Amino acid sequence: MSVDTEISPARQYSVLPKVSADGSVDGELLEVAMGPQHPSTHGVFRMDVVLDGETVVRLKPVFGYLHRNHEQIAETASYLGSMPYTDRLDYFCSLTNNWAYALTVEKLAGLQPPERAEYIRIITAELTRVVNHTCLAGFLLMDMGALGTPLMYAFREREKILDLFESLTGARMMCNYMRFGGCRVDLPAGWLEEARKVVADYPAFLDEFENLLNTNEILMARTQKVGVLSRELAINASITGPGLRASGVDYDIRKVDKYGIYDRFEFRVPLGDHGDVYDRYMVRVLEMRESLKILQKALTDIPEGPIMDPKAKIRGFRPKPGESYGRIEAPKGELGFYVISDGSPNPYRYHVRAPSFINLTILEDMCIGHTVADVVVILGSVDIVLGEVDR
Amino acid sequence: MFVFDQIARRIQDAVPGVRVEIIPNDTPAAQLSLLISTEHALAVANFLKNDPNLQFDYASSVTGVDWLDAVIKAKTKVKRVVDGVEKEIEETTETRRPGYLEVVYHLYSMRLKHGPLIIRQRTANRSDQNHVTSLTPVWRGCEFQEREVYDLYGIILDGHPDLRRILMWDGFKHYPMRKDYVPPDDFEYEPTPHDDVLARAKEHYPK
Numbered sequence: 001m002s003v004d005t006e007i008s009p010a011r012q013y014s015v016l017p018k019v020s021a022d023g024s025v026d027g028e029l030l031e032v033a034m035g036p037q038h039p040s041t042h043g044v045f046r047m048d049v050v051l052d053g054e055t056v057v058r059l060k061p062v063f064g065y066l067h068r069n070h071e072q073i074a075e076t077a078s079y080l081g082s083m084p085y086t087d088r089l090d091y092f093c094s095l096t097n098n099w100a101y102a103l104t105v106e107k108l109a110g111l112q113p114p115e116r117a118e119y120i121r122i123i124t125a126e127l128t129r130v131v132n133h134t135c136l137a138g139f140l141l142m143d144m145g146a147l148g149t150p151l152m153y154a155f156r157e158r159e160k161i162l163d164l165f166e167s168l169t170g171a172r173m174m175c176n177y178m179r180f181g182g183c184r185v186d187l188p189a190g191w192l193e194e195a196r197k198v199v200a201d202y203p204a205f206l207d208e209f210e211n212l213l214n215t216n217e218i219l220m221a222r223t224q225k226v227g228v229l230s231r232e233l234a235i236n237a238s239i240t241g242p243g244l245r246a247s248g249v250d251y252d253i254r255k256v257d258k259y260g261i262y263d264r265f266e267f268r269v270p271l272g273d274h275g276d277v278y279d280r281y282m283v284r285v286l287e288m289r290e291s292l293k294i295l296q297k298a299l300t301d302i303p304e305g306p307i308m309d310p311k312a313k314i315r316g317f318r319p320k321p322g323e324s325y326g327r328i329e330a331p332k333g334e335l336g337f338y339v340i341s342d343g344s345p346n347p348y349r350y351h352v353r354a355p356s357f358i359n360l361t362i363l364e365d366m367c368i369g370h371t372v373a374d375v376v377v378i379l380g381s382v383d384i385v386l387g388e389v390d391r
Numbered sequence: 392m393f394v395f396d397q398i399a400r401r402i403q404d405a406v407p408g409v410r411v412e413i414i415p416n417d418t419p420a421a422q423l424s425l426l427i428s429t430e431h432a433l434a435v436a437n438f439l440k441n442d443p444n445l446q447f448d449y450a451s452s453v454t455g456v457d458w459l460d461a462v463i464k465a466k467t468k469v470k471r472v473v474d475g476v477e478k479e480i481e482e483t484t485e486t487r488r489p490g491y492l493e494v495v496y497h498l499y500s501m502r503l504k505h506g507p508l509i510i511r512q513r514t515a516n517r518s519d520q521n522h523v524t525s526l527t528p529v530w531r532g533c534e535f536q537e538r539e540v541y542d543l544y545g546i547i548l549d550g551h552p553d554l555r556r557i558l559m560w561d562g563f564k565h566y567p568m569r570k571d572y573v574p575p576d577d578f579e580y581e582p583t584p585h586d587d588v589l590a591r592a593k594e595h596y597p598k
Contacts, residue, residue, distance in 0.1 A: 064558035069543075069567055110419030235448050235501050238532020251501045322418030325452065325497050325507055336452050338495070341418070353452035353497075361535050390558060 029057065032372070036065050040143050040376040043386030047363075047375065054371045059364045066390035074350040079105055079317050079339075082350065084176040089352060090388040091173055092132050095124040095165070096330040098178035103259060104326030104337035109319040111181035111309045118261045119302040120183050123195065124165070124175075125328075126291040126298070130202065131158050132331035133242075133284040133291075134209075136383050140281060141213065143380040144222050150213065157205050160198050167191060181312030192299055199295045206288060214282070223277035227366040227378035230275060237362045240355050241333025242287060243382060246272035246279035253329035264301075265294045277381040318345055332356050332383050352391055356384040395423050398445070398508070402427075405442070406434040414511065424495070424509035432512050432524040433550070439498060439508065440529055447498040447508060450530035453537055455544035457517070457570045460490040490517045492546050496526065496533070514546060517569075525551035543568035 035046035044065035050058040070089070074082035086101045087094035099121055106113070113121070138154030162172040167188055169175040177184050213219055229239070234247040244251055252269045254262045270286035272279030319341040327336035333355025340349035359382050367375045399411040402425070409431035414424045427435050439447045462485050469482045492514045499506030512523040525548035527533045537548045538557040545566035548554060556563065565572055 064556075064560070067558040071543075072568055107420040108418050233531070236531045237534075238450055238530065249501060251504075256504050320418050322416045322420065324416075324418060324420030324422060325509070327451070334451060336497070338452060338454055338497070340456065349454075349456050351452070351454040353454075358532060358535060361532060 034372075034375070035062075041379065042139065042384055043389075045384070045386055045389070047379075049367075049372060049375065051372060054373075056367050056370055056372060056375060059367045059375065061360050061363055063360075063386065063389050066386050068391070070391040071350050071352065075347055078345050079180070079319070079347060080314065081346075083178070084174065086352075087174040087176055088387055089354065089391065090330065090332060090335075090356070090385045092135065092385055093128045093331050094173060094175045095128045095177060096328060096335060098175065099125055099260075100326060100328045100330065100335040101337050102178040102180055103328060104324055104339050105180045105319070107326050108322065108324040108339055108341060109180065109317075111312050113182045113309055114306045115261070115303055116186075116305040117182040117307045117309075119298055120187065120307065121178065122260055122262070122265075123295060123298050123302070124168070124177065126295050127161050127164065127195075129291045129331045130288050130295075131161050132383075133288045134158060136284060136380075137209070137213070137281060140277075140377070140380040141219070143376045144218065146218075150209070153205075153209060157202070160201075164191070164195055164198060167194070179308065179312065179314075180317070181309030182307045186307050192302065195295075196299050199292055199299060202292055203289070206285070206292075210285060214285075219281075220278065222374075222377055223281060223381075225274070225276055226370060226374050227277045227381060228275050229362065229366055233362060233365065234275065237365075238358050239333070239362065241329070241331070241359070241383075242280055242283045243333065243359055245269060246283045247275035248272060253327060253334055257327070259326075259328055265297055267291075267294050277377055280381040316345070318343055323349075327353065330355060332385070332388070333359055352388075354388040354391060356382070357389045357391075360384060360389065395425065399425060401442075402435055402438060405438045406431050409435060411435075422507065422509060424511050426511045426513065429512045429514075429523045432510075432526065433528065435510070436526045436529040439510075445508075446500045446502050447506070448530075449499045449501045449506075450496055450526065450532045451499050451507065452495075452497040453526075453533050453540060454495050455540040455546055455568065456493040456495060457544060457568065458488075458490050458493060459517075459570050461488045462486070463488055491515065492517055492521055492544055494523050494537075494540055494546060494548075521545060522547045522549050524549055525554075527551050542566075545569065 030051045032049045032051060033046055034049055035041040036044040046062040048060045048062060049056055070085060074085060083098060083101060086097040089097050134154045134157055138151035141150040165175055166172045168191060169177040229247050231247045231249055234244050235249060248271050250269055250271055255269060267290040270283045272283050321341055321343045323340040325336060325338045327334050334353065335355055336353030338351040338353065339347050342348040363379065363382060366378050395413050399413060402411050403409060410428040412426040414426055416422050439445050465484050466481055467484060468479050470477055471480050494512045496510045497507045498510065514521045514523055523546060525537055527537055528550060535557060537551055538554060540546050541548060541554050542556045542558055543566060559567065
């Protein structure tokens with residue numbers, strides 16, 4: 001392995017036109033660097049695309065522009081000190097990030113959150129999933145040229161849920177809400193009624209959204225049979241989340257691990273048949289409906305009680321030496337944390353298994369043979385957030 | 392929960408010559424792991440993936456860990472004759488453990504819905520013998536994650552199809568996740584570095 005550092009990365013990996021022995025150039029390929037500043041890449045993300053005419057023959061994702069070595073920063077901070085930092089991974093879904101980290105450390109230290117805290121976690125996590133999927137559908141449509149309208153509809157609904165987050169945690173997006181062994185603050189007065197109202201109104205919005213979009217001719221033409229991902233490749237390439245289930249693999253960590261108290265809720269796992277962009281869109285829309293079912297039950301059943309495990313220590317928290325890996329079904333896929341403790345107040349090793357980073361592995365496989373306009377749609381359906389990809 | 396002795400024995404039966412060691416974990420998480428010798432790692436991975444009772448078809452997480460040289464202190468009670476009287480004395484023995492780099496894989500089975508099985512590979516040391524075997528030929532999902540391990544830890548994964556830096560830029564010379572990594576003084580972007588920044592940089596890079 002030798003990297004010639006004199007040559008810029010963009011030059012180094014370019015496919016040059018094939019030159020025959022007689023000096024004639026066979027097939028002119030064009031290399032395009034899409035990004036890092038490109039409205040369709042959802043952040044600072046670059047794709048070095050090699051085009052034959054308008055068809056993609058090669059695509060290499062290039063990222064790291066937002067890399068701040070989150071893992072090393074966490075290794076120099078206390079366990080709790082990196083909780084607010086997890087908000088900045090997938091900044092759309094800070095509450096699920098909090099939960100994944102809290103779950104891992106609870107496994108490591110043997111803490112058990114009380115029942116009310118588990119209910120609050122499920123409520124906030126499912127609200128986060130609804131927010132993420134609604135906005136993703138909006139962004140995906142915007143990538144296809146539906147400028148504004150679906151995204152603004154999505155943002156209008158998102159704002160109602162963000163208001164709930166704000167009144168509960170004090171922040172709209174960077175919530176920093178979960179703690180090892182429970183949650184930071186209890187629900188404010190009247191919060192449950194507000195949440196019930198938002199959840200009760202949501203299906204009407206989804207009906208409107210689906211009526212507008214599901215059978216839209218442009219959406220169908222642009223997404224069906226585009227970016228097909230086979231079942232076998234999806235499993236082998238560690239794809240998780242809606243992208244995996246759109247390829248027909250029944251694997252939802254809420255069902256498999258039953259972390260928290262998910263075994264008390266009845267919900268179905270929507271699966272796709274074709275594994276194309278349309279299926280990924282539909283799986284997300286259907287997942288929102290299942291999330292709303294969970295929310296309705298959780299908001300009725302939530303008991304009174306404490307929200308912190310009495311064994312939990314905020315100060316002087318030093319887990320025994322050892323390691324633990326915890327994972328949850330985040331809106332984008334399996335979000336895992338891997339923590340090694342050496343008995344000191346800060347983790348010896350802290351690793352984030354970021355779903356959108358790993359879901360990018362097969363971006364090239366999905367894009368080859370499609371036009372460059374489809375690349376934008378396929379990337380949109382993978383659902384990446386660069387804060388999590390680059391860490 | 393797996394019976395780790397049994398899995399270790401079955402791996403040894405399936406792959407002759409492999410060294411398998413069970414790494415304990417005393418925390419409530421109780422996730423044990425298997426340390427596999429690197430030269431047989433590919434065969435072991437194939438066995439774990441294809442065995443009908445295990446079927447680990449999904450490599451969830453791949454990551455590196457850096458273990459520095461360490462002195463492990465152990466206290467033992469020894470009987471000694473002191474001033475003609477036999478006494479029990481507590482003696483501290485110090486063993487030097489040379490540092491190594493480690494790659495950790497978390498495997499699950501999507502078909503049988505079990506896991507995690509954690510396997511580890513270790514390098515011989517932290518400087519020149521930093522090679523382990525890449526498992527990307529078995530699980531495609533390791534591709535980017537092994538590139539990240541190479542990028543941040545400087546572990547060379549033999550057999551990886553496209554091993555190059557992924558998060559840091561190509562001109563970068565160091566491995567930032569190593570425990571002894573010192574960030575440079577001049578990392579901040581300066582259009583024309585001068586005075587203080589240059590002086591600090593000079594101190595950092597002696598020549």
